[in-house]
Amino acid sequence: MTSTSLGTAQDRLDALDWAELAGELDEFGSALTSRPVLAPDECRSVAALYDDAARFRSTVDMARYRFGRGQYRYFGHPLPEPVRELRAAFYPRLLPIARSWARRLNRPAPWPDDLGTWLEHCHAAGQTRPAPILLRYGPGDWNALHRDLYGELVFPLQVVIGLDEPGVDYRGGEFLMTEQRPRAQSRGFATTLTRGHALVFTTRDRPVRSVRGWANGPMRHGVSTVRTGRRHTLGLVFHDAE
Template sequence: MTDAELADRRDGATNSAMNWTTSADAIWADAIESLDRYGNAVLPSVLRAQQCEQLAALYARDDCFRTRIVMARHNFGRGEYKYFAYPLPPLLERLRHALYRRLAPVANRWNRQMGLDVQYPDALDAFLARCHAAGQTRPTPLMLRYRAGDYNCLHQDLYGDHVFPLQVAILLSAPGEDFTGGEFVMTETGSRDQHADVVALGQGDAVVFAVNQRPDMTPGAQGRASVRRVAMRHGVSVVRSGTRHTLGLIFHDARAASASASVLEPA
């Protein structure tokens, strides 16, 4: 099977898992517009409720994961998360590849607009080969668990020199039923309209968002359009009750924590 055929198969398998009521192309067109304007976009019902529950149940297992992080030990907030080990569960593998293919053109356009030389290949395997050649070999997809009183401080998921500028979080729990509070929050600095953004998600919804920075092309007071680099951070507000599980899909892999002081993942 050729690389193109394998990619099409992954996309088809992923789209069959998505419970979208309108065409995927229309959803992606809206998402790209939102990414350009706000640095984040919601993809509705990427996973069905049953799939969310099956994935959340993996958190109790150790064989799927390579490490567990207790956030309070590192001043990241409160709560905990686990990084998946390779090979990833099949659904996560399909999602990661299919979403990357959709997002790579956006990432490349953003870098051109910001005057950055880095461009990304069409397929995730080629980008991961670039990461691994640079020593970034540890998988970064993760699952986060928050309980009452837990939260995630504003941060950026960088992990090394090779960083894909977009990532995805999928809410596995049902707000108002499984938990209350725990809103996804983004902030931006360096734009003409600095602000915080609370992104409402339902169970199975995904939020695509900027990892580090995005281009801001909003016209200034004189009506002139110039590109600014806007710094983005994301986090989760305090969970008031219940338990909140989230799946995080990061497209670049990580170096060992001891290899670089810029890596945000504890050993």
């Protein structure tokens, strides 16, 4: 990762208020960092990787599969250095939240202390393809509400990082989440991704208090229509794909 005043990936994440982020995740299923985790020049460098097809294992045209409109690309091995470093640095910070959610929902918590061992478990289960993605949207592009579940083994949290400046490089393109509530209408959230900042969000649900203790609140995420310009984001998924 490029040396900047932000320090190493670990330094950047150490500077975040993780108690506050955990509280927001508990309440809303997502939380935006108050500080950037990538500097502007790093954001530009990561976004520019999109044009280097050799970096990726596959490209998805969303319109073809009726996922929305636009494109995203799955990184291949080896992952670019900033992607690898951020993924490894986020995992141990997210792990206590993942385990806490599993306890409340009375679910197994199969995630070991380090990312490398967890990925070995994924590979042993047939999930061998890297899941971090780089997304590019232009005018009129959007992403339907979905979940990123790529096999039996799932890490319950993931991260998306804005690589362009909203209101300058593009308009629209807000990150969307919906929560399905029991016996009630669904609730929606919209977040503008400030360049370099990371949004941590649930992969599929969050613990919700109920009269009987805790229940799961199913959630999905997507992206609103980009009105003008071009929007790039980096997605960090912590389980690999089949």
